[in-house]
Amino acid sequence: MTTTTTATPTTLQDCRALDAQDPLRSLRAHFTLPADTVYLDGNSLGVLPTATAARVADVVAREWGQDLIRSWNTASWFDLPQRLGDQLAPWIGAGKGEVVCTDSTSINLYKVLSAALNIAREASPARRRIVSERSNFPTDLYIAEGLCKERGLELVLVEPEDIPSALTADVAVLMLTHVNYRTGAMHDMAATTAAAHAAGILTVWDLAHSAGAVPVDLQGAGADFSIGCGYKYLNGGPGAPAFVWVNPRHAGRFWQPLSGWWGHAAPFRFTPDYQPAAGIGRYLCGTQPIISLSALQCGLDVFDAAVPLGGMPALRAKSLALTDLFIRMVEERCAGHGLGLATPRDHARRGSQVCLTRTEGAYAIVQALIARKVIGDFRQGDGGTGPHLDILRFGFTPLYIGFEDVWNAVEHLRQVLETGEWRRPEFNQTNAVT
């Protein structure tokens, strides 16, 4: 990476001054974080909200242990997926009654992609392709591949710059992840959706790296279907339920394929035939994981606490300030060590993470940083046609990351590179989960 700044180098005091002026500073107190850790992996597994442990204990000991089956009514367990959906809705530009929190992102993708294919192909059976990005998150591609196999359709994978020319008359659905997991590059949802619609194509947006991280306006973009993750920026806990949104113009049109009893219009009438619930309720399948949903609620509650402090505009401003600072300081302090930048500098195209590239040693550098309690992660190069570049990925969650954390992270990175510490054998052994 070449140095592009001529301004005076950033100092630790500068970073502390930025923290002192940060209107969101108080939100960090809503989380339980190890004191000496700089956690830059909230885009992969969010941190623990302080309220979660007591909430989960209460659900287990009182709601389940004491109140037993009555809690479906008395603790409103039954409509928890809808209530959490309503709580999340304003953060993704959705309306009340349009979102449910349920199942996993992969499963929800199967539901909405099936529904989107049904709608598009009913209008025009000649549409037999799904278009996506070659560097989309693998589970999205695998689910699409499975559906294509099941239905005799075709999955077409293209580079982001080739999406417009791929929107041809034989395409049913454009399936994209809004913020790319590997590079942090963000699509223009409104413009891309408009281009798809102009070609008669429906859109499915994966918000795994967007919900709670960047402004999202599903309604404003006129998007068709959307899904996203509960355990990343929403801090719902490992394996937290995901969410699903369907534009009201489609929500009542098709059964989703997993037509279980929780998506029935009246599950407790126990009729032998399936009558789908009106709207988004039909995207539920079976009995919900109440303990996990309760933990997810604690994650969403912190976002409610961010509203009086400026809400998403303030979170976005801080996220961009953090990622700008990280990029600038890496350029100032780690120059000459073969690092590149995979994340767009353009704010309009950047999510809430910074991805650095290196031809060699990226995994070991990340391991050496983790040993120093600076936690980011490694993602393998995408095997494309260019030079092989692995990725060092750093997520910046403005709810709890501060500017001094940026300073510390870059200082550790500089030391790991300058001392060659990353070459040690223990940092070069691959773990099962990277």
Ligand SMILES: *Cc1c(COP(=O)(O)O)cnc(C)c1O
């Ligand atoms: C993290 C992520 C997922 C995760 O899917 P799971 O079903 O929760 O394992 C899916 N898609 C994208 C784009 C992701 O980033």
